[in-house]
Amino acid sequence: MNTISPNSISPPIALLIVDDEKDVLQATKSYLTITFPVEVDTAESGQIALQMIAQKKYDAIISDYEMDEMSGIELLKNIRSQGLDTPFIIFTGKGREEVVIAAFENGADGYVMKGGEIRSQFVDLYHKINTIVQKREAEKTIKEVECKFHDIYNNSPIAIELFDEQGTIIEINPAGLQLFGINSIESVKGYNLFSDASTTKEKLDELRSGKVIKYVTEYNFDHQKQQNQYISTKSGKITLFIQITPLFKGTCFLSGYIAHTIDITEEKTAQEDLKEQKLFLDYLLETIPSPVFYKDAEGRYTGCNSAFEKYIGLSKNDLIGKSVFDISPRDLAEVYHAKDKELFTKPGMQVYESQVRFADGTNHDVIFQKATLVDRSGKVQGLIGIILDITERKGIEHALQESEDYIRTVLDNLPIGVAVNTVEPVVTFEYFNDNFLKLYRVSADALKTPDAFWDHVYEDPIMRESLKKRVLEDCMSGDTTRMHWDDIPITRTGEVTTYVNAMNIPIHEKNLMISVVWDITDRKRAEDSLRETNRLLEGMLDGIPDIIGIQNPDHTLIRYNRAGYEVLGLTPEEVRGKPCYSFIGRTKPCDICASMKALSSKKICTLEKYVPELNRYLLCRSNPILDDNGNVQLIIEQLSDITERKQMEDAIRQSNQKLRLLTGLTRHDILNLLNAIYFYHELALESPDLKASREYITRAKEAGERIEATIGFTREYEEFGVASSGWQLIHPIIESAKQEISPGTIQINNTVPESIEVYADPIIRKVFTTLLENAIRHGKKVTQIKFGVDERQKELVIFCEDDGAGIPDAEKTQIFGHGFGKNTGIGLFLSREILSITGLSISETGLFGKGARFEIHVPSEKWRSKKI
Template sequence: MLNIYHIPDKTVIAQFPNVRDYSHPDTPVDMLQTYWELVFSGEDTLFEGRSVCPLDKETFDAEFFLTKIEFENHPAILASVRNISERKQAERALFNVNEELKVRTEEVQNQSRFLQDLMDTLPIPIFYKDIKGTYTGCNTEFERYNGKPRDQIIGRSVYELWPEPMAEIFYQADLQVFQTPHRQQYETTIRYHDGSVHDVIFYKAPIFTISNHVDGLIGTFLDITERKRAEEALKESESFNRGLIENLPDYIAVYGYDKKILYVNPALTTALGYSFEDLVSEPVFSYIGDEFRSKSEEVVSSRIEGRIPPVYEADILCRDHKRRSVIIKGTRIQYRQNPAILLLMSDITLRRQMEQALRENEEKFVSIFEKTPDPVLILDSSYQIIEVNRGFEKYFEYSHAEVHGKNVDDLGIRLHQEAIELLLNTSENNSHASLIEMELLKRTGSPFIAEVTISRIIINTESCFIIQIHDIDEIRKAHEAISQVNHKLKILSSVTRHDILNRIMVTSAYSGMLLEDVQDPDFQRKLNAIRQSSEEIRILIEFTGQYQNLGETTPTWQVLEGLFSFRAIQGLLSGIRLTLDLGGVEIYADNMLEKVIYNLVENSVRHGKNLTRISLSSHEESGTMMIWYEDDGGGIIPEEKEKAFEKGFGKNTGRGLFLIREILSITGITITENGIFGTGVRFEMVVPAGIWRFTSTNRIRSVE
């Protein structure tokens, strides 16, 4: 009684002699009476229920064992009471885990159905196989090509679905994927279910398990029959074009990126009065009039750089010192497997054709302008409205007649001339579109948030503005709602975690107290198991607190050297030589990057043997920044190098390296361990282009 209810035996007899004093108020009297009668009838009874301490009224889950005995020559009941609150709590926790598992299982099933539906919507055949080469799934398009329903495909091998010669090719290709394993691409022929033979390209890739073992493959194929025919047609076309070019009245020339002539057609040689041999290998500018040479050089450079310069006029010089005025067009091509520029030089009378092309372009612009659902308006240089599209009329409920000729300030939609001028003036290049978010008003007076894009255009030589308005009000509201929900979930998670930790502390404390009082070795072993489980739960809960902060804030640029100045990291480095050879590299990463450095150093200190040195260095490779963290603490055995990043693996919490990889992956940074066991660890971080930059010229810094 003292251990369970904290009451001395004498007090029990004197103050709380009634069994009801120890029964929970909610326990029915008739149920107790039933148990009593069963015991007096000679049947031992074991049952669970709620009990209460008479002194402090504290309730707990209990297990009761009742048996009939003789006490002082009278029949009596011997009652044994055991506190099972911790077991009940564990059972409830297990129930919650099972419920969560059901939810996760349903999510996985839903995701599987979604992926299958997604594949079925794709217009290309997709299939996947297990490691034995047996089909385990496919999409609707694959069924159509094979001519069999899915239930007659799944579970079959290639030999059961395709003719023997093709099946052997497919089988050997699958083996190569399993044995390599790498992505695979190859061309072959395939017979469709209708008997027709087609040229196809197969694309296959291995499927890996979580432990990085090949578990099967996924593949698709593209029908290139038409492409093959097109290639044959292209060869015929090349022959045809050669004959066409040779007989065209227009002048054609090809020059390389070294700006020397590679080819001229007979029309051009005749016009200039030179032979083909005279012109080939000569600089292209040799035959351009002096006053046009600067413009021509600019245009040639633009074409080589991939830009598309406008059509321009120039004079070409003939052998007899006469000139011919031409309109020059150019485009990038491949000539004899090398990049080159093709020039088409037309007689000036062809200007009319260019004007017709311009009219066609104007018609395309008008079509796009009218069919764009977003409101679009065009202003002249004095900010008077020239044109609005149907999207504007529908959205703002103004007709073209109502707004034409008005100043943009007079519309009443909060789109002001001053804001337009400010945006254009602050733009880095006024020829590009400028984008800004602002609050505008509909004709009804209701406000909304919009993305406003402003560009300069030329209409009849006058500088004008085209403005596109895109309503993002609902998107903004949705983002704000999601942000609020995430904030509330974080608070709920924090409170729940705090409550769990408090209860774990109670469990650990009581286990410790019981260990001091209990002498039974078996019971002590069980109590130690409870304490160990409580400690493991505490570590898991604390880890969730760290993990929930991943991606909580926008990543920022951070200088790696600066992270080593934090007091927590400095405390770990006592007596260890630190060498930083990073050159002031700055990386774009989550704000928990400090935790990455701390966990790496802490991992070295905790697991390193005879650790004396830690170093960080960097090296750029083809735009990618390689960062290496190394120590001399012995390293990791080869078979555990990848496992070390798995959650739960390790001698301590098993989550340090897992958390490191998760933090870095937010901005696309990868980390692997490729050190030599017996020498030390070597963690290699690969930082993609655009995620790193240099901020100083420092190279090497050592810290003792």
């Protein structure tokens, strides 16, 4: 008998056979368990079967159709009413169609007819059992797979999209909705894989051919909104990794596509940051001027920077994979190797000094700084090291030691005192030279005791405490400009007092001071002597009435003597550092400048000049002081006020001019008149006509009277030129002139301000007298005369006007000529000459028929308004 191998189905199928015939049950169980891979339980009734089903799970139930207490159909109904879907097969001898229909209608999974050949009957039974069980297991597995798929699909953090065979989206999981910022698949309904511009044609062709495609793309929400017209809650750009897999029914029928989409924006950013960081680190290592190298845990080189290549004379490619024994001398390699082993044994940092053989064959002193490289588990993977070349530093240290020895030798032999000491809380010395002891007049033993310096150096307790307080306060301030003390007296009873200057230089990092002291006794005495000499010189300078100024070559003042400050009305502080010409209101040096000439000639220069700002004539004498190279260092300028002298000279010159004028005029007029008298005298003597002779004698008499008048006029001017010109108040002069004439009924008004002064000869009074006399004598119908002033462009005009007949236009200039007029003919002529001597002028500007108007024109520098 052929049997089915028990190993063909595993595990064995658990069967429950129900039949009210005990022998049939036992025979069926025995045959099935022997022949097929099954485990069989039996029940002799439906009730017993229900109890067994409640206690154990079976893969299938086989029941006889006809049983006394409960038929197979009734048992089936009962089982299905409990919600159990255990496969159920009716095993019956009845072949009626209604039995089959009733079995299937009540949920039976199959039926087997009893009778016939036993072997065929049970093979058919087992085949149906096996088929039904496998089908149920397959359905169960599919259901479980579907449940798992839906769990994965719905709960996956990865976006999953399903597409039909045309590439149109049909499903998207919650992660996909969240990724793309949409509420449901309705938002992207109609989206097609093969119309997506972000996927290349090559990739789409691969997909159509049934291949899985993978690619990374940038997803632009804003662009997708415009192109696909779907509403997303997101904006901007993200980077996506997409894998699309074709789905097949069977082996070749394409049923759709499944896409897995992952947002890798952060990963990409991190990768780019990592890449940039690596590039930066590589660049940083390359820019480090010191050699840097890497080794693995076996001590083999794995990399280095360019500086290391240059130092050892090997390229990176030639270095990688080699050990220290391959590139360094044996003695140095053993040191390096031992230190590497030590570092690998005790991971961390390592610093030590050694030597390195450089590419040029020389050994350099270096410092190695190494650190172990470990993985996440803490296992040592290698090391990184940097070499600091200290050859130069070693040389410097050696030179520094020699320099320190040299400096100490120099300090010990300096003519000044030098010490290194603390100040707070007490003065203690770490070093002092011999001169420090000599200048402070103290012994070395005395300074060994902390803070004994003050008591040993300063005997006077009051001075000691005062100086100590000041020094400590200045030092504690931290302000180095305060740590300088001048003119410190070092006194000893019965000994000559000496003087020192001292200063401290802080060494902050060591809380020490460098104390320096030097002797100024000789200088102090010289300064005292110089101070006394300066006092004498100051007294001499201040006693000089002239202005003495000391100035730099650029005209900036250093100082004046007392006379200079008084004349300028300035203080030394207002003068110092300012150019001399600025004190009189100028913005540039004077055109005539003794200092400039002395500066260019490098010789003493003397000149005279008028300074209108001061209204003074000055004699300027500039003496250049030269340095050793012949360059002008200072200029000493002496300014003497020679105004009075110049005025006296002008007065003498004016007097001579006036005398020559009067003498010339008088001599000329008298000679003419004498000639006329002699002529008339001769005519009278020779004329036989007595009447004519009388006429000649009368004219000679008139000429004599004119001579008498001329002599009388000169008598009035006998004081002419005696007094020098000066500032004359015009108002009182006019008032004085009014007293010299008899105006009769004519009214004279003097409206000239009482403060007006004019620089003129005092005889200017005769000018105003002449104007009054002319107006009274020749004005005919004059009723009033007025004196007043006008100011025209800083020039002063003094006018005298009347309401008389006036002067014809043709005579307006002739009236000032010598001899014009009915009297002596020299009144207005002399007036004009008197005024012209001091720069004044006169003209007549009245209207003929309406009155005369005489104007005296006074230049701006010849008049002023005096404060009254």
